[in-house]
Amino acid sequence: MEPRWLNNSLGGILWTGLVLYVVFATEPACAIDIYTDAEVIVQNGTTGVLRCTFKTNQVVSSLTSMTWTFQSSEPDTRFSKSPTVIFYFLNGKGFPGPDEFKDRVEFIGDINKKDVSIQLNPAQFSDNGTFFCDVKNPPDIIGTQAQTRLRVVLKESLPQNNTTIIILAICGALFVLVIIAVAACLTMRILHNRHEYEGCTTPESASSQSLRPQKKAESNREASRCSSPSGPLQGPVIYAQLDHSGSKNSFHKIEPVVYADICKN
Template identity: 70%
Template sequence: MEIKRPNTTCKCILLTGFTLCMLLVSNPTSAIDIHADPEVMMENGTSGILRCTFRSNEVVSTATTVTWSFQSNQPDNQFFKAPYVIFYFSNGKGFHGQAEFKDRVQFVGDINKRDASIQLSSAQFSDNGTYLCDVKNPPDVQGTQARTELRVVLRESLPQSNTPIIVGAVCGALFVLVLIAVAACFVMRMLHNRHDYEGCTSLESVSSQAPQPRKKVESSREGSRSTSPSGPLQGPVIYAQLDHSGSKNSFHKMEPVVYADIRKN
């Protein structure tokens, strides 16, 4: 009698299919990413914002919660041993934790925009320490809290901004460029006008000097006319001298007399 062995191949296929079905049906919990400013500096007695944002694959709903905690870095402070909740946000409402922060902490974020920031008013030197931001967006509940180090300092200790100096330098450079452009346009216009004026004077001088040769020619012609008669040039002129002696043949006798009239130009 032969013993039938189970088909191991069929079992592996069935096990793999069952595992895939479980993975498709189940909704595994994903992590939530929380981000905050590493360090914030505030002047003593002023207000500042502690920013906190998060990213989640799930839709934000009323079940989303925000928790802010504080741990002091001063050994003589009551919040030095462990983080203490100073603000809690849930279902669209905010709740204050410790009395020291009750009237000085305000929620200024927008959960729908994934912003969980708060504002701290009337900053004090005792507020120096670490602020922790924790956000839960079920089913995204696993995530690392974001940490922000707050430093409350005097006004003289704040880093000076170079923005006014940069803006002033840029404005001054633009003003100088405008002046240079205006001066260049003025100089070019003056040179252009001077060139036009010189052209006019040269034309006038040419027009005034052009008739002078004519005058010389005319004067020479007038001189020549004054020295010579105005009539046309003539050659030798022959005059006839008549004989008035009374003889019969005297009428027919003519002695030609030739007068040479030579006129030079």
């Protein structure tokens, strides 16, 4: 007589097989699209992220499975001969592969969001090679697995971020243009103010200029007054003082006194 647990196991297997048969037989198989990065470059000793997403026409369920395999590019290793499964995901659970990846591989995706990405922490030089991502979502089981090439390099060999360089170059160019525009505006403002200063006169300067001819005319008038007498010309008047003492010989000529009109300015 067979044990009861064996009968239960066989019954479970038969039931699962029947369900899969019904699913595959009643619904036509559709293609599933899988996407990964063509190449990933990480620094040795850091975390390397291997992204993988998929597109399916069916609802993601517990039957959705994901498999990551690895084939090393290093010669004379067991991973260089044929791809080896390093991580398997089914029914919401992940199962790491060989010991070389068991403690370093981690599932970081979300199966419900159709993301089955993993990460290697830390990445090692022995991880150089090709990683394959394969997803099955019954009845979508037909599809080509995607592959991504991982390169683990030293820090000095990391490629420069072209996006950052382009952004910095654009910001530098815009800064230079702003400086040029400000300098041009200041120059135009200075020239404009200088033109107004040279072309226009202030009220004080205009009044001083208008007063100059008047002052000159007045000075000419005053000079003419001083130079030209108001009445007829009169020469110096000479007065003689005579002695009237009665003596004939007492006539003495006194020095003449000259009086003249003095014109004061």
